[in-house]
Amino acid sequence: MTYLIGPTPHDTRLTRTVTGHDHEGREVALPVVEERPLTIWLNSQQIVTAMTIGDHPEWLAVGYLANQGMLLPEDEITAVEFDDEVEAVVVRTARETDYEAKLARATRTSGCAVGTVFGDMMEGLEDVRLPDLTVRTSELYALAKQINTTPSLYLEAGAIHGTVLCQGDQPLVYMEDVGRHNAVDKIAGWMRMEGIAASDKLLYTTGRLTSEMVIKTALMGIPALASRSGFTAWGVEIANRVGLTLIGRLRGRRFVCLAGEARLERDADLSAVPDEPRKAGRKGSA
Structure with missing residues (x-):
């Protein structure tokens, strides 16, 4: 399968080999995911320091600021500057910005890594009107099969989340990070910088469908969100x-x-879709 941007599980910058011992005392060498701090600035103001695997810092910064309502749809981005030595990204805009009051209302969420949502973020949803998109179950099953069999950092080292931007039955952009919010912000940043339309897209995530994941997806203008x-x-x-x-x-x-539910079109032949065994002890599992 071909992604516009796919996982890079063998990128040596993203993992480190660590030696330990297993349950029988045997020495084992495992690849483990790296974590690096990335400080995001908007013009002259420091906004947040996120823990990330370190790939695509520019997209992460732009997407984070856009999803937090600090980078407005009409804003002109004049520069995005990443300094690897100081591990910081500066996003510069033509509009002067000052978010001191907004930063004071920051609250922690249930998400990991950069899971921070600001107190007035819900206000941005008042005017959200998501486009109609027919979600066909045949496409859902095709997406799940492709995504779950894609070589990834998760399969290589674990301890990581993935988010995939999809169109129809085609996965387009697959991002991974230690926090699912980081992964979706990278996609948001890529879409913003490349001028990619959201109205015909679906977002697939390996993580929980929490309030922040739903808010970010809605603010991106994507009408469907799916997860295992x-x-x-x-x-x-x-x-x-x-x-x-x-x-x-x-x-x-x-x-x-x-x-x-009204957007779902159940067009798949279920007899042709391989099933997975149910997990014991979960009531009402689907």
Whole structure:
């Protein structure tokens, strides 16, 4: 399969080999994911320091600022400057910016790494009107098969999340990071800098469908979000409020849609879709 941008599991900058011992006392050497700090600046103001694997810092910075409502759709980006030595990215805009008050309202969320959402972020959803997008189950199953069999840093070393931008049954851009929010911000930054339309896209994530993942997807203008993992109640509530199709527990031929059911077209022949065994002890699993 061909991605516009795909995982780079054998990039030596992203993992480090560490020696230890297994349960029988045998020496083992394992690749483990690197974590690096990345400080994001908007013009002359320091915004946040994120822990990241270190790839695509410019896209991460632009996407983070856009998803936090600090980089407006009409803003002209005049420069994006990454300094590897000081591990910082400066995003420069033609508009003068000052987000001291906004930064004071920052709150931690359930997400890992750069999972920070600002107090007035929900206000940005008031005017969100997501486009209609038919989500065909045949395309969902095709996407899941391709994504889950793609060589990735997750399969190489684990301890990482992936997010994939998809169109129809084609995965386009596959980003990974120690935090699922980082991965989706990289995609948001790439879309912003490349002028990519969101109305016909679906976002697939390996992580939980939390409120922040739903908010970021909606603010990007993407009308559908899917995952192998489960939901949070607030994530479902927000998805219903903004009209986002939300699909979780996508394993084998089974899934659950908790928002945007009207957009689903069940066109797949289920007898032709391999299933996965149910996990014991989970009530109501799909």
